[in-house]
Amino acid sequence: MINIDLHCHSNVSDGVLSPTDVVARAAVNGVHVLALTDHDDVAGLAAACVAAGAAGLTLIPGVEISVTWSGQTVHIVGLRIDPAHPELAAGLQGIRLGRIERAQYMSADLARSGITGAYEGANAYAANKEMVGRTHFARWLVAQGHAPDMRSAFRRFLTRGNPGYVEHEWTTLENAVRWIRASGGLAVIAHPGRYAFKAHELHRLLDAFRTLGGEGIEVITGSHHPSEYGKFADLARAFGLKASRGADFHAPGEGIDIGRLPALPHYCQPVWQDWPELEPYFSLSPG
Numbered sequence: 001m002i003n004i005d006l007h008c009h010s011n012v013s014d015g016v017l018s019p020t021d022v023v024a025r026a027a028v029n030g031v032h033v034l035a036l037t038d039h040d041d042v043a044g045l046a047a048a049c050v051a052a053g054a055a056g057l058t059l060i061p062g063v064e065i066s067v068t069w070s071g072q073t074v075h076i077v078g079l080r081i082d083p084a085h086p087e088l089a090a091g092l093q094g095i096r097l098g099r100i101e102r103a104q105y106m107s108a109d110l111a112r113s114g115i116t117g118a119y120e121g122a123n124a125y126a127a128n129k130e131m132v133g134r135t136h137f138a139r140w141l142v143a144q145g146h147a148p149d150m151r152s153a154f155r156r157f158l159t160r161g162n163p164g165y166v167e168h169e170w171t172t173l174e175n176a177v178r179w180i181r182a183s184g185g186l187a188v189i190a191h192p193g194r195y196a197f198k199a200h201e202l203h204r205l206l207d208a209f210r211t212l213g214g215e216g217i218e219v220i221t222g223s224h225h226p227s228e229y230g231k232f233a234d235l236a237r238a239f240g241l242k243a244s245r246g247a248d249f250h251a252p253g254e255g256i257d258i259g260r261l262p263a264l265p266h267y268c269q270p271v272w273q274d275w276p277e278l279e280p281y282f283s284l285s286p287g
Contacts, residue, residue, distance in 0.1 A: 002281045004272060005259045006035040006060060006079060007190065007221060007246025011127035012044035013064075014135035016251035018127075019044035022258070023051035023059070031259035032281055033272070035079055035246065037062035040095040041131060042083035058277055063088075064190060065179070066095055066170040069205060072195055073168075076176040076209075077218070077244070079271065081185035088183040095171055096130040103132040105166040106158070110137075113163035115146060134158045135250065150254055173205075177212040188216035188244045188271060191223035192232055206239045216271040219243040220264055222256030233265040243268035 009015035010022045017025065019036060022044075026034045034057055036048045045061050052059035061081050067074045081088060107119030119132070121140035126132045138153035147153035157164040180187045189209055197205065206217070217239075218224075219232045236243045243264050247256040264270055272278055 001263055002033065002278070003029075003031045003259045004033040004270075004278075005031050005246050005249075005261070006033075006062065006188075006244050006271070007037050007064070007077060007218065008034065008249040008258055009038050009064075010036060010044045010048070012041050013038035013128065013131045014126075014133050014250060016254075019048035020051040022249070023048050023055055023057060025252075026258045027055040027057050029257060029259040031057060033058045033060060033278060034258070035060035035062035035077075037064045037077050037079075037246070039064050039075075039131065039133065040066055040092050040099065041128065042081070042089075042092065043128065045083050058281075060277075062185075063092065063180075065092070065176040067173050067176045068168075068170040069173045069208075070197075070201060072197070073170060074173065074195060074205065075190035076173070076180070076214070077188040077190045077246075078176075078180035078183070078185040079188060079216075079244075080275070081180060082183040085179075085183035088179040091171060091175060091179045098168065098170070099131060099133060102166055102168045103137075106134075106137060106164045109166060110157065110164045115141075115144075115163065118164070134164075137164060173208060174212055177209065177214050181213050186216060186271065187212075187214040188218060188242075189214065190218050190246075191221045191248060192217055192235075193221075193224045193228045202235075203239075206235065206241065210239055210241060214241070216242040216244045218246060219268060220245040220261050222246075222248045222261070226262075229262075229265065233268050236268060242271040242273070244271045 010019040110118040122136040125136040
Protein backbone atom coordinates (compact mmCIF):
# COMPACT_ATOMS: atom_id res chain seq x y z
CA MET A 1 0.00 0.00 0.00
CA ILE A 2 1.14 3.52 -0.75
CA ASN A 3 1.60 5.23 2.60
CA ILE A 4 -0.25 8.55 2.45
CA ASP A 5 -0.50 10.81 5.53
CA LEU A 6 -2.41 14.04 4.99
CA HIS A 7 -2.39 15.66 8.45
CA CYS A 8 0.63 16.62 10.55
CA HIS A 9 2.12 19.61 12.35
CA SER A 10 5.52 21.23 12.73
CA ASN A 11 6.78 23.83 15.19
CA VAL A 12 5.40 26.50 12.90
CA SER A 13 2.14 25.82 14.75
CA ASP A 14 1.86 23.47 17.73
CA GLY A 15 4.18 20.65 16.73
CA VAL A 16 7.60 20.07 18.27
CA LEU A 17 9.72 19.23 15.22
CA SER A 18 10.82 21.65 12.51
CA PRO A 19 9.23 21.20 9.06
CA THR A 20 12.47 19.62 7.85
CA ASP A 21 12.51 17.17 10.75
CA VAL A 22 8.84 16.30 10.26
CA VAL A 23 9.59 15.31 6.66
CA ALA A 24 12.65 13.33 7.75
CA ARG A 25 10.57 11.40 10.31
CA ALA A 26 7.90 10.71 7.71
CA ALA A 27 10.52 9.34 5.33
CA VAL A 28 11.98 7.06 8.01
CA ASN A 29 8.45 5.81 8.76
CA GLY A 30 7.92 4.85 5.14
CA VAL A 31 5.55 7.65 4.14
CA HIS A 32 5.38 8.24 0.39
CA VAL A 33 3.01 11.23 0.34
CA LEU A 34 2.82 13.74 3.19
CA ALA A 35 0.74 16.87 3.78
CA LEU A 36 2.08 19.43 6.24
CA THR A 37 -1.06 21.06 7.71
CA ASP A 38 0.00 23.55 10.35
CA HIS A 39 -2.70 25.48 12.15
CA ASP A 40 -3.55 28.77 10.43
CA ASP A 41 -0.05 29.20 8.97
CA VAL A 42 1.79 28.06 5.86
CA ALA A 43 5.25 29.34 6.78
CA GLY A 44 6.72 25.83 7.07
CA LEU A 45 5.80 24.65 3.58
CA ALA A 46 8.84 25.99 1.72
CA ALA A 47 11.34 24.21 3.97
CA ALA A 48 9.22 21.05 3.98
CA CYS A 49 9.11 21.05 0.18
CA VAL A 50 12.90 21.22 -0.07
CA ALA A 51 13.28 18.43 2.50
CA ALA A 52 10.71 16.28 0.70
CA GLY A 53 12.57 16.63 -2.59
CA ALA A 54 15.80 15.51 -0.93
CA ALA A 55 14.07 12.56 0.74
CA GLY A 56 12.26 11.38 -2.38
CA LEU A 57 8.87 12.03 -0.79
CA THR A 58 5.90 13.87 -2.30
CA LEU A 59 4.79 16.88 -0.25
CA ILE A 60 1.19 18.09 -0.46
CA PRO A 61 0.93 21.75 0.62
CA GLY A 62 -1.72 22.07 3.31
CA VAL A 63 -3.10 24.05 6.23
CA GLU A 64 -5.57 23.48 9.09
CA ILE A 65 -7.97 26.39 9.55
CA SER A 66 -9.73 27.17 12.84
CA VAL A 67 -13.47 27.70 12.46
CA THR A 68 -16.35 28.47 14.80
CA TRP A 69 -19.54 26.63 13.84
CA SER A 70 -22.64 26.29 16.01
CA GLY A 71 -20.73 27.56 19.04
CA GLN A 72 -17.90 25.03 18.76
CA THR A 73 -14.41 25.04 17.28
CA VAL A 74 -14.09 22.95 14.15
CA HIS A 75 -10.93 22.44 12.09
CA ILE A 76 -10.91 22.41 8.31
CA VAL A 77 -7.88 21.01 6.51
CA GLY A 78 -6.97 22.47 3.13
CA LEU A 79 -5.02 20.17 0.80
CA ARG A 80 -3.18 21.04 -2.44
CA ILE A 81 -3.46 24.72 -1.63
CA ASP A 82 -1.46 27.57 -3.13
CA PRO A 83 0.14 29.00 0.04
CA ALA A 84 0.86 32.31 -1.70
CA HIS A 85 -2.75 32.96 -2.71
CA PRO A 86 -3.63 36.45 -1.40
CA GLU A 87 -7.14 35.64 -0.14
CA LEU A 88 -5.92 32.63 1.82
CA ALA A 89 -2.87 34.49 3.17
CA ALA A 90 -4.97 37.45 4.37
CA GLY A 91 -7.51 35.19 6.04
CA LEU A 92 -4.86 33.20 7.90
CA GLN A 93 -3.13 36.39 9.07
CA GLY A 94 -6.39 37.57 10.65
CA ILE A 95 -6.80 34.29 12.53
CA ARG A 96 -3.23 34.44 13.86
CA LEU A 97 -3.80 37.91 15.32
CA GLY A 98 -6.77 36.51 17.24
CA ARG A 99 -4.65 33.64 18.59
CA ILE A 100 -2.32 35.98 20.48
CA GLU A 101 -5.22 37.73 22.19
CA ARG A 102 -6.81 34.40 23.12
CA ALA A 103 -3.56 33.14 24.65
CA GLN A 104 -3.33 36.20 26.89
CA TYR A 105 -6.88 35.65 28.12
CA MET A 106 -6.14 31.96 28.76
CA SER A 107 -3.17 32.93 30.91
CA ALA A 108 -5.26 35.41 32.88
CA ASP A 109 -7.90 32.75 33.53
CA LEU A 110 -5.29 30.28 34.77
CA ALA A 111 -3.88 32.99 37.04
CA ARG A 112 -7.30 33.36 38.66
CA SER A 113 -6.97 29.67 39.59
CA GLY A 114 -3.56 30.24 41.14
CA ILE A 115 -1.42 29.21 38.16
CA THR A 116 0.68 32.23 37.24
CA GLY A 117 3.14 32.84 34.41
CA ALA A 118 1.30 30.64 31.94
CA TYR A 119 1.54 32.94 28.93
CA GLU A 120 5.28 33.37 29.27
CA GLY A 121 5.65 29.65 29.94
CA ALA A 122 3.58 28.59 26.92
CA ASN A 123 5.33 31.18 24.77
CA ALA A 124 8.67 29.48 25.51
CA TYR A 125 7.32 26.30 23.90
CA ALA A 126 6.20 28.09 20.73
CA ALA A 127 8.79 28.48 17.98
CA ASN A 128 6.30 30.69 16.11
CA LYS A 129 5.22 33.39 18.56
CA GLU A 130 2.09 34.14 16.50
CA MET A 131 0.84 30.63 17.14
CA VAL A 132 0.79 30.22 20.94
CA GLY A 133 -2.08 27.82 21.55
CA ARG A 134 -3.59 25.26 23.88
CA THR A 135 -0.99 22.61 23.09
CA HIS A 136 1.83 24.94 24.19
CA PHE A 137 -0.05 25.71 27.41
CA ALA A 138 -0.60 21.98 27.98
CA ARG A 139 3.11 21.20 27.54
CA TRP A 140 3.98 23.95 30.04
CA LEU A 141 1.39 22.70 32.53
CA VAL A 142 2.87 19.20 32.36
CA ALA A 143 6.42 20.54 32.76
CA GLN A 144 5.33 22.54 35.82
CA GLY A 145 3.77 19.50 37.46
CA HIS A 146 0.15 20.67 37.16
CA ALA A 147 -0.71 17.55 35.13
CA PRO A 148 1.08 14.22 34.61
CA ASP A 149 0.66 14.13 30.83
CA MET A 150 -0.88 15.97 27.89
CA ARG A 151 -4.20 14.13 28.02
CA SER A 152 -4.61 15.02 31.70
CA ALA A 153 -3.62 18.62 31.03
CA PHE A 154 -6.47 18.96 28.57
CA ARG A 155 -8.88 17.12 30.86
CA ARG A 156 -8.13 19.38 33.86
CA PHE A 157 -7.45 22.63 32.04
CA LEU A 158 -7.99 24.46 28.74
CA THR A 159 -11.32 22.82 27.92
CA ARG A 160 -14.84 24.09 28.42
CA GLY A 161 -15.71 24.49 32.10
CA ASN A 162 -12.09 24.27 33.27
CA PRO A 163 -9.39 26.84 34.11
CA GLY A 164 -7.70 28.29 31.06
CA TYR A 165 -10.62 27.79 28.70
CA VAL A 166 -11.56 30.94 26.80
CA GLU A 167 -14.43 31.28 24.35
CA HIS A 168 -13.05 32.52 21.05
CA GLU A 169 -14.69 33.32 17.75
CA TRP A 170 -12.61 31.93 14.88
CA THR A 171 -13.45 32.43 11.24
CA THR A 172 -16.60 31.02 9.66
CA LEU A 173 -16.98 27.69 7.90
CA GLU A 174 -17.91 29.59 4.75
CA ASN A 175 -14.72 31.66 4.87
CA ALA A 176 -12.46 28.65 5.45
CA VAL A 177 -13.90 26.65 2.56
CA ARG A 178 -13.85 29.71 0.28
CA TRP A 179 -10.19 30.52 1.05
CA ILE A 180 -9.13 26.92 0.41
CA ARG A 181 -11.06 26.65 -2.85
CA ALA A 182 -9.87 30.07 -4.04
CA SER A 183 -6.28 28.89 -3.57
CA GLY A 184 -6.91 25.83 -5.73
CA GLY A 185 -7.20 23.40 -2.82
CA LEU A 186 -9.84 21.02 -1.52
CA ALA A 187 -11.42 21.28 1.93
CA VAL A 188 -11.59 18.38 4.41
CA ILE A 189 -13.24 18.27 7.86
CA ALA A 190 -10.53 17.28 10.33
CA HIS A 191 -11.08 14.58 13.00
CA PRO A 192 -14.91 14.79 13.16
CA GLY A 193 -14.96 12.41 16.11
CA ARG A 194 -13.38 15.02 18.36
CA TYR A 195 -16.31 17.42 18.25
CA ALA A 196 -18.99 17.29 20.94
CA PHE A 197 -21.84 17.29 18.44
CA LYS A 198 -24.92 15.15 18.73
CA ALA A 199 -25.66 13.05 15.66
CA HIS A 200 -28.12 15.52 14.15
CA GLU A 201 -25.67 18.41 14.70
CA LEU A 202 -22.86 16.52 12.99
CA HIS A 203 -25.17 15.77 10.08
CA ARG A 204 -26.00 19.48 9.80
CA LEU A 205 -22.29 20.30 9.76
CA LEU A 206 -21.59 17.77 7.02
CA ASP A 207 -24.53 19.03 4.98
CA ALA A 208 -23.49 22.69 5.35
CA PHE A 209 -19.88 21.83 4.53
CA ARG A 210 -20.84 19.95 1.39
CA THR A 211 -23.16 22.74 0.28
CA LEU A 212 -20.32 25.28 0.60
CA GLY A 213 -18.07 23.17 -1.60
CA GLY A 214 -16.29 21.03 0.98
CA GLU A 215 -15.11 17.73 -0.48
CA GLY A 216 -13.72 15.44 2.22
CA ILE A 217 -13.77 14.14 5.77
CA GLU A 218 -11.03 12.50 7.82
CA VAL A 219 -12.00 8.87 8.38
CA ILE A 220 -8.70 7.38 9.59
CA THR A 221 -6.97 9.76 12.00
CA GLY A 222 -5.00 9.63 15.21
CA SER A 223 -7.89 11.38 16.94
CA HIS A 224 -10.33 8.55 16.18
CA HIS A 225 -10.58 5.27 18.05
CA PRO A 226 -10.44 2.30 15.66
CA SER A 227 -14.05 1.53 16.56
CA GLU A 228 -15.02 4.88 14.95
CA TYR A 229 -13.41 4.28 11.55
CA GLY A 230 -16.44 2.51 10.14
CA LYS A 231 -18.82 5.17 11.43
CA PHE A 232 -17.03 7.99 9.65
CA ALA A 233 -16.47 5.93 6.52
CA ASP A 234 -20.23 5.39 6.38
CA LEU A 235 -20.88 9.11 6.93
CA ALA A 236 -18.47 9.99 4.14
CA ARG A 237 -20.36 7.72 1.78
CA ALA A 238 -23.78 8.91 2.96
CA PHE A 239 -22.92 12.59 2.42
CA GLY A 240 -21.01 12.12 -0.82
CA LEU A 241 -17.67 13.13 0.72
CA LYS A 242 -14.23 11.73 -0.05
CA ALA A 243 -12.25 10.07 2.72
CA SER A 244 -8.91 11.24 4.09
CA ARG A 245 -6.22 9.66 6.24
CA GLY A 246 -3.83 11.51 8.56
CA ALA A 247 -2.13 10.92 11.89
CA ASP A 248 -2.52 14.50 13.16
CA PHE A 249 1.07 14.10 14.37
CA HIS A 250 2.42 16.78 16.73
CA ALA A 251 5.40 15.26 18.55
CA PRO A 252 7.14 11.93 19.16
CA GLY A 253 5.37 10.18 22.00
CA GLU A 254 2.19 12.26 21.66
CA GLY A 255 -0.47 10.18 19.95
CA ILE A 256 -0.10 8.28 16.67
CA ASP A 257 3.16 8.65 14.77
CA ILE A 258 3.34 9.82 11.15
CA GLY A 259 2.32 7.14 8.67
CA ARG A 260 1.35 4.58 11.32
CA LEU A 261 -2.37 4.38 10.51
CA PRO A 262 -4.33 1.57 8.85
CA ALA A 263 -5.62 1.89 5.31
CA LEU A 264 -8.95 3.47 4.47
CA PRO A 265 -11.90 1.06 4.27
CA HIS A 266 -12.04 -0.37 0.76
CA TYR A 267 -15.39 1.21 -0.06
CA CYS A 268 -14.23 4.79 0.60
CA GLN A 269 -13.37 7.16 -2.21
CA PRO A 270 -9.97 8.62 -1.25
CA VAL A 271 -9.44 12.37 -1.41
CA TRP A 272 -6.25 11.71 -3.37
CA GLN A 273 -8.02 9.87 -6.17
CA ASP A 274 -6.93 11.32 -9.54
CA TRP A 275 -4.24 13.60 -8.07
CA PRO A 276 -1.70 13.83 -10.93
CA GLU A 277 1.28 14.06 -8.55
CA LEU A 278 0.45 10.57 -7.24
CA GLU A 279 0.28 8.85 -10.64
CA PRO A 280 3.88 7.54 -10.47
CA TYR A 281 3.11 5.67 -7.24
CA PHE A 282 -0.03 4.04 -8.56
CA SER A 283 1.67 2.99 -11.78
CA LEU A 284 4.17 1.09 -9.64
CA SER A 285 1.73 -0.25 -7.03
CA PRO A 286 -1.98 -0.58 -7.78
CA GLY A 287 -2.66 -1.05 -4.04
